[in-house]
Amino acid sequence: MRISVDIQKSYCCGGREFHLNAQFAVSGNRVVLFGPSGSGKTLTLRALAGLLRPDTGSIRVDGREFFDQEAGVFVPPRDRRIGYVFQDYALFPHLTVRQNVAFGLSPLWGRLSPEAANRVQEMLNLFGIANLADQRPARISGGQRQRVALARALANEPAALLLDEPFSALDIPLRQKVRAELAGILARLDIPLVMVTHDPADVAFFGGDVVRYGEGRVLDMHSAEVMRRSMVKVA
């Protein structure tokens, strides 16, 4: 199994209870977490990245143990080497595009090593954002921001990539174009990819296994092909 998740977490505060109980295991390298807002998809993604510590359970990716409550294992996010593309992209507003992409490769003090600088330039070229290198994120378009976020996440060669609603911040006409772009980039990656979405169109383009969420639980799991056919039927 490339990705196996079995986690539970309870939130009780604010007068409203929420129980996350997510279990799935996949052997392919693409998974879509699909379901309505508030069903626990993003919480699962955050747990995969280590930004949230579940109450119980375990998380394994490509044979690496990230979390196991019984064994007392919790790898902090900085040691997991998992790329995360946030829903709003979370680009650092005070840094230029180049500095954003270089962030994961930069030492605390001092300059980038020549190899790291080359790597950053390579990523800027690969994602077609070299001409924006000295711009701040506020000055570039939504589609460009997404590419910067991807380049930043992939610059330090992560062991897996997580995408949280990667198209929801974009205008609808732009989505189709960006989906095609992203498909091209992702096709070249051989790392586990996990995408969260509530949009059936995203599921169709992404492929892989589809894990359906509802009210904090995993409802069922299908291959994308089956999902697509069932959606056509509904339509």
Next chain:
Amino acid sequence: MLDANALPPLLLTLRVATLATALAAVPAVFLARLAQMRDFPGRDLVDAVLTLPMVLPPTVLGYYIIVVLGRRGIIGSYLWDTFGVSIMFTWEGAVVAASVVAFPLVYRSARAAFEGVDENLENAARTLGASELAIFFRVSFPLALRGIVAGVMLALARAMGEFGATLMVAGNLPGKTQTLSLAVYSATQAGNDALANELVLLISLACVALLVIVAKIIKPKA
């Protein structure tokens, strides 16, 4: 023309206020970050104690400083017995008094500024392999800087106008510990209205200038 008697208090005030602000700002920023990040038991109490100098009468603060740092104080007696030094009735004492009074202004502004930083940006840095120290210096601090600088400016203005605690700790020794606000008091008591006018004008101008700078810093860039 500027009265020759106005110059020493002005220079002393600038020196005391700058040093006091610097002395208060560094711990205030780090404690603000700590209080914002970690939810430890008694956090609200610590928060209240760190904000206390903003609401307590300055004379009470002066009294506390004497209790702690006076020649017979908790730490002060050790300093006096071991090294023969004391901050009482020295300009360094004025610095301590002003920094205690200025501290909460930096602390509160910094805390609000850190709370205003989008948590997702810090999380993004975490997933990119940054340590908590790196996140502080490369993400949180630069993004909170505007609010912190505004707080530092307010603290500087407050330190320049410090009166009560300074009087209790450092006294009112002309040429030694007499800052502008103390000099105004003395000039008025002595009936020297010309000098008082000048001093009042000086300190008012300095504070207006600082407040204008704060407003410029706080206002978001167009």
